[in-house]
Amino acid sequence: MRHIISLLMENESGALSRVSGLFSARGYNIESLTVAPTEDASLSRMTIVTSGSDEVIEQIIKQLNKLIDVVRVLDLNDGKYIERELMLVKVKAGDKHRDEMKRISDIFRGRIIDVSDNTFTIELTGSSSKLDAYLESLDGDAIIETVRTGASGIGRGDRILKV
Amino acid sequence: MKSEIITGAEIVIRSLQEEGTEFVFGYPGGAVLNIYDAIFSQTKFKHVLVRHEQAAVHAADAYARATGKVGVALVTSGPGATNAVTGIATAHMDSVPMVIISGQVPTHAIGQDAFQECDTVGITRPCVKHNFLVKDINKIASTIKKAFYIAATGRPGPVLVDIPKDITAESAEFLYPKEIHMRSYNPVTKGHLGQIKKALDILINAKKPVVYSGGGAVLGNASAPLTKLVNLLNFPITSTLMGLGGFPASDEKFLGMLGMHGTYEANMAMQDCDVLLAVGARFDDRVIGNPDHFLSKPKKIIHIDIDPASISKRVQIDIPIVGDVVSILNDLIEVYEEQKNNHDKNQLEPWLKQIKTWKSKNCLAFEDDKKVIKPQRVIQTLHEVTKGDAFITSDVGQHQMWAAQYYPFDKPRRWINSGGLGTMGVGLPYAMGCQLAFPDAQVACVTGEASIQMCIQELSTCKQFHLPVKIVNLNNRYMGMVRQWQEFFYGNRYAESYMDALPDFVKLAESYGHVGFKIEKPEDIKPVLEEAFSPKLKESLVFLDFITDQTENVFPMVPNGKGLSEMILAEDL
Numbered sequence: 008m009r010h011i012i013s014l015l016m017e018n019e020s021g022a023l024s025r026v027s028g029l030f031s032a033r034g035y036n037i038e039s040l041t042v043a044p045t046e047d048a049s050l051s052r053m054t055i056v057t058s059g060s061d062e063v064i065e066q067i068i069k070q071l072n073k074l075i076d077v078v079r080v081l082d083l084n085d086g087k088y089i090e091r092e093l094m095l096v097k098v099k100a101g102d103k104h105r106d107e108m109k110r111i112s113d114i115f116r117g118r119i120i121d122v123s124d125n126t127f128t129i130e131l132t133g134s135s136s137k138l139d140a141y142l143e144s145l146d147g148d149a150i151i152e153t154v155r156t157g158a159s160g161i162g163r164g165d166r167i168l169k170v
Numbered sequence: 171m172k173s174e175i176i177t178g179a180e181i182v183i184r185s186l187q188e189e190g191t192e193f194v195f196g197y198p199g200g201a202v203l204n205i206y207d208a209i210f211s212q213t214k215f216k217h218v219l220v221r222h223e224q225a226a227v228h229a230a231d232a233y234a235r236a237t238g239k240v241g242v243a244l245v246t247s248g249p250g251a252t253n254a255v256t257g258i259a260t261a262h263m264d265s266v267p268m269v270i271i272s273g274q275v276p277t278h279a280i281g282q283d284a285f286q287e288c289d290t291v292g293i294t295r296p297c298v299k300h301n302f303l304v305k306d307i308n309k310i311a312s313t314i315k316k317a318f319y320i321a322a323t324g325r326p327g328p329v330l331v332d333i334p335k336d337i338t339a340e341s342a343e344f345l346y347p348k349e350i351h352m353r354s355y356n357p358v359t360k361g362h363l364g365q366i367k368k369a370l371d372i373l374i375n376a377k378k379p380v381v382y383s384g385g386g387a388v389l390g391n392a393s394a395p396l397t398k399l400v401n402l403l404n405f406p407i408t409s410t411l412m413g414l415g416g417f418p419a420s421d422e423k424f425l426g427m428l429g430m431h432g433t434y435e436a437n438m439a440m441q442d443c444d445v446l447l448a449v450g451a452r453f454d455d456r457v458i459g460n461p462d463h464f465l466s467k468p469k470k471i472i473h474i475d476i477d478p479a480s481i482s483k484r485v486q487i488d489i490p491i492v493g494d495v496v497s498i499l500n501d502l503i504e505v506y507e508e509q510k511n512n513h514d515k516n517q518l519e520p521w522l523k524q525i526k527t528w529k530s531k532n533c534l535a536f537e538d539d540k541k542v543i544k545p546q547r548v549i550q551t552l553h554e555v556t557k558g559d560a561f562i563t564s565d566v567g568q569h570q571m572w573a574a575q576y577y578p579f580d581k582p583r584r585w586i587n588s589g590g591l592g593t594m595g596v597g598l599p600y601a602m603g604c605q606l607a608f609p610d611a612q613v614a615c616v617t618g619e620a621s622i623q624m625c626i627q628e629l630s631t632c633k634q635f636h637l638p639v640k641i642v643n644l645n646n647r648y649m650g651m652v653r654q655w656q657e658f659f660y661g662n663r664y665a666e667s668y669m670d671a672l673p674d675f676v677k678l679a680e681s682y683g684h685v686g687f688k689i690e691k692p693e694d695i696k697p698v699l700e701e702a703f704s705p706k707l708k709e710s711l712v713f714l715d716f717i718t719d720q721t722e723n724v725f726p727m728v729p730n731g732k733g734l735s736e737m738i739l740a741e742d743l
Contacts, residue, residue: 016354017354020303021291021292021295021303024292024295025295028295028296032296062482062486065482066479066482066483069478069479069481070479072478072479073477073478073479075299075300075320075352075354075355076300076354077354078353078354170353
């Protein structure tokens with residue numbers, strides 16, 4: 008099953024490679040991984056999207072906790088959470104497709120942030136599955152380029168990951 | 171405290187001294203010359219100059235295993251660090267507390283492909299508990315403090331501190347922190363009392379129980395409470411390769427080692443038990459074989475371990491108890507004392523009888539030979555001659571298994587070998603670490619003609635530091651364990667497992683200024699061993715080259731991937 012794991016770690020050089028190294032060394036999947044400093048600059052927050060059986064996920068959480076620089080780990084799937092990912096898509100938007108592209112983008116609440124004679128660049132935010140759905144709704148030939156940030160997640164309401 | 175301005179190199183040395191370091195095992199080079207210069211004018215610890223960085227780390231590792239203190243190694247940048255990697259990975263796999271200081275090229279040269287530069291922190295990251303690159307002289311002392319703290323607490327392990335050359339030349343104030351607090355690292359100590367009570371309830375109701383103790387019981391200094399609890403419960407106990415000595419082998423409750431080359435009784439009891447108490451052990455592939463087969467007989471498993479990640483890693487655990495093994499065992503003993511009237515030991519009788527039957531198979535029996543030396547006989551005689559009270563180090567292979575099987579250990583920290591990584595070449599440097607830590611003790615390195623050649627250069631270190639270790643070389647002119655697998659599983663195709671062009675080990679030892687004996691006749695085993703351990707040779711390293719049976723195999727054997735009860739016994743062939 009797909010899990011979103013959030014973690015706080017010391018904002019030291021090499022912190023990212025400790026986590027990515029752990030995943031490759033133990034053969035765990037990484038679907039996406041995002042990292043940036045938090046409002047407390049001494050801490051980085053990372054969101055890892057992974058998949059595996061319950062046993063594998065349990066091991067991943069334990070192994071992450073075992074890393075000396077990791078301060079807190081939370082499996083967002085243990086409760087309610089919100090997930091968002093940002094995608095930029097460059098699509099063909101010549102005379103023939105221009106209106107169609109605008110319409111589909113509106114349906115998914117995308118914003119057209121760059122326009123040229125033949126292309127649109129669309130900014131889209133949502134859960135990863137929404138972004139997938141948007142791409143699927145396009146004619147594959149129309150997609151010129153995509154870039155995704157990977158998912159970020161946060162617990163709902165009182166679920167807080169903080170030091 | 172009065173402030174003191176000293177160089178970065180002196181800060182390194184002073185920090186090591188503050189930690190009570192007795193020995194630094196190392197090898198100089200460009201990036202650590204400032205540190206060596208600071209060593210030159212200090213007398214608080216002894217520097218042991220090895221002949222290869224791998225041996226420095228192994229020797230520091232053995233010092234840690236034998237004493238329980240943190241071992242310290244010092245190597246230079248680039249090849250110094252990469253040579254150390256095998257030693258670091260070996261210590262990491264067996265959870266040995268160590269601090270490795272490595273030199274690095276100057277900070278401004280990092281990333282420039284400078285002479286003797288490598289990304290030491292990157293290369294060692296997967297095989298250390300933690301590592302640091304210190305880029306600020308003001309952080310040297312606090313980083314070394316952290317390194318010792320991390321290495322020795324929780325599940326121990328090696329910690330590497332990489333120090334660029336330029337900051338060892340700078341000067342700064344030396345202030346060694348008294349204690350360290352890390353918000354990201356707080357190892358558990360006390361076990362959960364609720365879990366401990368639940369565990370005890372299962373233990374006193376067990377009809378077919380087994381205790382299975384591992385390296386964690388030795389590293390955690392839990393021998394005394396473990397022995398006490400097992401005696402109170404009157405349970406049979408087996409041990410992993412790394413756990414040997416954690417419970418006295420001469421006690422009749424001891425079933426011997428379990429696992430791939432474990433005894434028949436230990437493996438059968440593990441497979442057949444209804445309750446298993448695992449103490450500082452990790453259910454690895456060489457210990458339980460195929461996990462599905464292992465669980466095919468239902469059993470309740472209680473697992474005591476300091477590392478939460480060891481719980482339910484290969485086998486689902488019913489009652490995990492995470493914490494310091496001594497504290498948990500003492501709690502278990504306390505709860506047992508309260509409840510001992512509820513423990514009906516008669517219910518164990520059929521099980522103990524069954525175990526007796528398994529024991530009577532005498533699975534370690536071997537046929538002595540009048541003409542050819544049997545390796546098992548050498549180990550048994552070594553046990554006899556040293557009165558079972560030596561530090562035994564080993565390399566990796568058949569000789570290691572025979573040492574584990576035929577040298578029963580009654581004390582912890584006497585059996586020093588590479589269990590997890592299985593590193594050939596550790597034996598001699600391990601013996602050096604033990605002998606330095608215990609200068610008056612008997613130290614024997616049980617090895618083979620293949621393994622010993624992987625760190626043979628250390629004969630020179632032994633000469634320089636007057637280390638009178640006794641090398642018991644079981645020379646069968648084969649990489650014995652490789653040969654055994656090729657015989658069993660590769661149709662007797664002995665690909666590259668024959669050790670050709672062997673040196674004359676006696677002459678080799680003599681060329682380093684040591685004493686050497688070649689022993690070819692079974693009747694000479696005992697007199698030669700007695701001579702080697704006699705007062706006459708107390709000050710000498712003695713290389714005992716035993717020419718042994720070439721085709722002897724290690725039994726019992728659980729073939730790779732098979733279940734524990736699917737052992738091949740000597741009598742089956």
